[in-house]
Amino acid sequence: MKTSVQPPKWAIDFLEWFCPDRLVECVLGDLLEQFDDELELYGERKARRRFVWNVVRFFRPGIILRNKFKLKIINTIMLLSYFKIAIRNIRKQKLYSFINAFGLSIGIAFCILIYLFIQDEQSFDQFHVNKDRIFRVEEKSYDRWSEDKAYPYRHSAYLQTGLMQVLKDDLPEVQMGTRYNSGGRGVFRHGEKVFTEKLTYVDADFFKMFSFPLLQGDAEKVFKDKYEAVITPTIAEKYFGDEDPIGKTVEIDVNGTVTYTVTGVIQEAPANSSFSFDVLIPQENRMFYDRNINRWGSYSTPTFVQLVEGADMQQFSANLDKVIEKYIAEDLEEWRENSNLPDDVKLLELQYSNLSDIHLNTKVSWQKTSDPQYSLILGGIAILILIIACINYISLALTTSTARRTEVGIRKAAGAKKGQLIYQFGFESIVLALISMIIGLGLVVVFLPSFNEFTNKSITLGGANISGLLAVSFVVTLLIGLLAGSYPAFFLSSFRPVQVLKGGFTSKLNAVFTKPLVVLQFALSAFLIISSVIMYRQMQYITAKDLGYNKDQxxxxxxxxxxxxxxxxxxxxxxxxxxxxxxxxxxxxxxxxxxxxxxxxxxxxxxxxxxxxxxxxxxxxxxxxxxxxxxxxxxxxxxxxxxxxxxxxxxxxxxxxxxxxxxxxxxxxxxxxxxxxxxxxxxxxxxxxxxxxxxxxxxxxxxxxxxxxxxxxxxxxxxxxxxxxxxxxxxxxxxxxxxxxxxxxxxxxxxxxQYASYKRWMNIMGLSTAFAILISCLGLFGLAGINAVNRTKEIGIRKVLGAELMSIFVLLNKQYVWLALIAFTLAAPLSWYVMDQWLADFKFSIAMGWELFAVSMVAGLLVALTTVSYHAIKTALANPAETLKYE
Known part of the structure; x- marks a missing residue:
């Protein structure tokens, strides 16, 4: 009895893929007979399950190794043929190829820039040899003036001046230690050269703990005397020219002139260092040092320690508590009594952070901290822009697919298999993606200086990151080529040669899959447009607001x-x-x-x-x-x-x-x-x-x-x-x-x-908005192309019946107005919420009125209509005789 129930098609396809051609017919026949028998015995569900299991059992070396491993499809000759066809089609479709390549290149370039940003963020302080053993000691103290009553504590890297020596003397885990005070300035003199320079106060262990190489001098001997100075090559050249600075004297005036002897030249700290310095002098010369060395109530000095190898961190924490008990407990109890603080409130705790973590630790303020959320936000935007670029590729590939239906029909009639066509169209996608990668790398070179300015970075393209950059670029490009080209490849290879060659093929394409994605694209663009407008207005408000005093001139x-x-x-x-x-x-x-x-x-x-x-x-x-x-x-x-x-x-x-x-x-x-x-x-x-x-x-x-x-x-x-x-x-x-x-x-x-960081992120949002709008416009362009192809016959008939150009233009474009309105409806609540959180950082800010959203929506609509007008005008002007003769 013949039944209409069939085994899973994917299991049959899998069997045909791995089983040798000479065996597949026999094996498949046996499996189908067994399936019919089991269908009567066990029912449909169990029979289908057992069929899959039997196919899987055949997937074993004894069967697979009977294949003759010859590159029948992807061989050198075929690859060359695919490459020639790809180049030919790229030349033939110049406009679409340019738009595709440009859209993909923007996505790739943005991803590369964000990769460089995240790589730079993660690379901070990683060059120090002993980074895993170096820790910054911090204090967590009760803040009686805190507005946050649920967590009335502050975290600070500024500690007592005398703490460092106590840690070295009392804690067996501490091998070395240094204090670090930066930001002070002093008058620096040598001969007739007088300038103001940034001074950094450290201890002798600084040169042994951190991997800042001494170009001249001995790390074991510097700072043996209180009046020694270590300078960078820039300072050495500025004051001494080509002379050897070692042994020369300089005068530094902070609270009176003191003569120092230069005993070392240290390499400048790289851009990805949490430390920066020009002139290093001993801590003992810092203002009020002698007064503060024994004052345990004065917090003014960041302190770093290097622990011995294999130090017990739990014991280290316990010993830090003992330091508080020994040296500070009396002052804390006096503070508790005078301030009427309850006994269960812990007034002070010494904590620590590893050197590798301090750059992304925003809980404790530092001169070069960065919020790790920035990397997540930028990474998310980069991924979304990549997705938008891939969607655009699919839209444009579908738009141009009808032009290749005859080619597919002829190739299939000549014996080409579906798999070969999939390989061909997929290969074309990868070729176009590789072209986009080259353009994207060029865009990275062009935009990197501006990107550095926007993000306050000093990223360079050199030997240290070029190999990783090229590897990431290549992987991203392959993924884009495969992901963006997969759907068009399967779609194009599915054309039936009989229908195509006999003229029965319809040119109407289904855009249901594309429209929601374009709405998503434009919603993201709308979100960025609204956010950028609000950021700009807030910065404008800050600049123009009356501050209550005259700051001009x-x-x-x-x-x-x-x-x-x-x-x-x-x-x-x-x-x-x-x-x-x-x-x-x-x-x-x-x-x-x-x-x-x-x-x-x-x-x-x-x-x-x-x-x-x-x-x-x-x-x-x-x-x-x-x-x-x-x-x-x-x-x-x-x-x-x-x-x-x-x-x-x-x-x-x-x-x-x-x-x-x-x-x-x-x-x-x-x-x-x-x-x-x-x-x-x-x-x-x-x-x-x-x-x-x-x-x-x-x-x-x-x-x-x-x-x-x-x-x-x-x-x-x-x-x-x-x-x-x-x-x-x-x-x-x-x-x-x-x-x-x-x-x-x-x-x-x-x-x-004061608002530099806000302006910097406003610029980044502006740049992201420009990229997103540009790529979204490419998506709208593709959707308009699909719509124009779908309605070619309709427009031709309307023109024959006397429809005017303007009515056709409105007919083709009104759907995009609705798509844009839907996108803004989705984007407005999200942008309002995010910007409300952003404005909450300001105690004085603009009000987010309806006019900001209206202006953003009108701007978005104008961009959308401008984008789709090309296809609308082209279709409306087309000769109906040409559009109807094949219908």
């Missing part, structure tokens, strides 16, 4: 006197010198300028913990920055009592709950014997911090004993001719301090630097 000039009363004298002398210069409008002094650090003091008022930012000021500070006094008056240089008075901002008044602040005193130094300084003025709140922060309590004082010294001059110059005004200021400086370098920045530029 104000120079921030370091006094170059260190932290001492000489800074106050320098400001006063410069003000007197500049009094007769019309280019200089005003001069004032402060302890820190905008975005150049800050000082914050905590104090207790009536049992409540308070804190405020502290700025050293003089009578000229308020008028120079054009701050607004809402109550009281400015400092008066003729009143001796003002030397201990305070000017506060409105935020401090609110924090204290004062109704009449001019009648109040603020005991911010916690001097229990008096009321504290009197409040003489209140300034309107201004943004002395970035717009990421709320305006917090702030006070200004002229008292150098309590508030500190003036280390920076703020010089307001005439806006008429800025270069000439700067030259005048430089001349005044050279007259007043000819032995000190003249350095300056504009405070408006310093303020802008």
């Amino acid at each position: 104000v120079l921030a000039i370091p006094t170059q006197t260190g932290y001492s009363k000489e800074g106050n004298k320098m400001v006063e002398r410069f003000r007197n010198y500049a009094a007769a210069e019309p280019s200089v409008i005003s001069v004032t002094g402060t302890n820190t300028s905008f975005n150049q650090g800050w000082s914050r003091s905590g104090y207790e008022i009536d049992g409540e913990q308070k804190q405020a930012y502290v700025y050293v000021a003089d009578p000229y500070y308020v008028p120079t920055l054009e701050l607004t006094l809402v109550e009281g008056r400015n400092f008066d240089p003729n009143l001796a009592s003002d030397s201990s008075a305070l000017i506060v901002n409105e935020a401090l008044v609110r924090d204290m709950g004062w109704e009449n602040p001019l009648q109040e005193h603020l005991n911010w130094r916690e001097d229990s014997t008096g009321l504290g300084p009197k409040i003489i003025g209140v300034v309107k709140d201004y943004h002395f911090l970035s717009l990421e922060n709320e305006i917090e309590p702030m006070l200004m004082s002229m008292n150098t004993k309590d508030a500190g010294f003036q280390t920076t001059m703020l010089v307001k110059i005439d806006h008429g001719n800025i270069p000439e005004s700067i030259d005048k200021v430089r001349s005044l400086w050279n007259e007043l301090a000819p032995d000190k370098p003249f350095d300056y920045t504009f405070i408006d530029e310093d303020v802008a630097k």
Whole structure:
């Protein structure tokens, strides 16, 4: 009895694939007979399962090895033929081939750039030989001012100055240790050459722990003396030219001039290092070193240790706890008692991070940290762009497939098998992908400098990464060629020669598979468009927002006197010198300028913990920055009592709950014997911090004993001719301090630097948006081509019946408007959510109104309509006689 139930087709195909041709007919016949018998005995499900099992049993060496291993299909001659056909078709379809290659090349280029970015992120500090044994010691301490009540702790890499030597002496796991303080600047002199240089304070073990090679000098001998210096080749050439710097002396002025002897030249730290330095000098020369060496309540020094080989990390952690108990427990208990903290609160804990992990550890701030989410975000965008590029390839391949139906029919009629055609079309995809790879590598070379600027990287293409780059490029290209070319290859090879050659083949293609993917493409583009617009508006808002002070044409000039009363004298002398210069409008002094650090003091008022930012000021500070006094008056240089008075901002008044602040005193130094300084003025709140922060309590004082010294001059110059005004200021400086370098920045530029990372990621989003829009437009172009092919007969009939060009244009394009609207409907909620999270980082931000989404949607629609108009116009202008004669 003949049955319609058949065994699994894929199992038969598998058998035909591995079984030798001379055996397959016999084996398959036996299996089919057995299948019919088992069908009557066991039923359909079990019979089909047993058929699969019997096929699998035949898949064994005894059967497989009977094949004659000859390259019948993919041999040299056939590969050459495939290559010639591929090149011929690429030339024949120049427009589609260019669009395909360009779209794929953009996807490949973007992937390569992201690969280089992630590789650079992962390579930080990996060049150190002892990286697995080097750890940064950190503190986790209770923060009584924390706004996060659920986790009131802070993590910091700044520890006690004396801790490093204690760890070396008390902990058997510690082999070596060094402190590392970077960022300070000093006046560097040799002969007549005087410049300001960045100083880094380390210990002698630094040169033995880390793999920064000493080009000159001995790592075992440097820093035997307190007054030695190690410099980089750049500094050596700058001051000594072609002379040997070893043994030469230099003068470094930080808080007074000290003579140092150069005992080493060290290779500059590479870009993927968490450390950077120009001039290295011993820790003992750091300001207040002697005062802080035995102060366990002072946290100012990052500390690194190298452990012995095979150190027990659990024991190391336990010993760190013992260090706290031995040296800091008494101070902690006093702090607990004075602050009324509960006994179950752990006030301080020493922790550690491996050197290889500190770059991607955002929990502890460091000079070169990076959020690992950036790599994930960029990697995700790269994968999506690759997927979009592959979708575009499929769309365009389907669009052009009808032009090759005759070729497929003839080849099949001539005896070509389906597998051969699949190999041919797949090979064409790989050839086009390889061409795209070459273009993509060229785009990488072109865009790498801009990419470095966007991401603040210094990635180069060289021997260190070129082999991995080429390998990744080749693998990605093969995957793209196989993935993007597989569906078109199977689709093209499925044409039936009888229908094609007799004219019965329909040119209508099914775009159901493509439309949702194009919507997905455009939704991603819409998401990026909306996000980029919101980012741009926020950056524009930050730039244009009234910060409460006038930052224009104000120079921030370091006094170059260190932290001492000489800074106050320098400001006063410069003000007197500049009094007769019309280019200089005003001069004032402060302890820190905008975005150049800050000082914050905590104090207790009536049992409540308070804190405020502290700025050293003089009578000229308020008028120079054009701050607004809402109550009281400015400092008066003729009143001796003002030397201990305070000017506060409105935020401090609110924090204290004062109704009449001019009648109040603020005991911010916690001097229990008096009321504290009197409040003489209140300034309107201004943004002395970035717009990421709320305006917090702030006070200004002229008292150098309590508030500190003036280390920076703020010089307001005439806006008429800025270069000439700067030259005048430089001349005044050279007259007043000819032995000190003249350095300056504009405070408006310093303020802008606060948002450098946001602007950088805005640029990256802009670049990603441009790529995504471009590739999505290629997808729309392909979809429009499919639609034009599908509706060729319809349009021809409409034209014969008198349809006008505009009506046909609208008919062909209206579906893309709907697709774009659907895409924006999907993208709008997601982009609103993501941007809302991003804007949450700013305490002052724009409102995401409907107009931002409307503008983005209109822009996207215009891009979509512009993209698809080519096919719409081409189809509408086609001669109906040509389009209908084959139908």
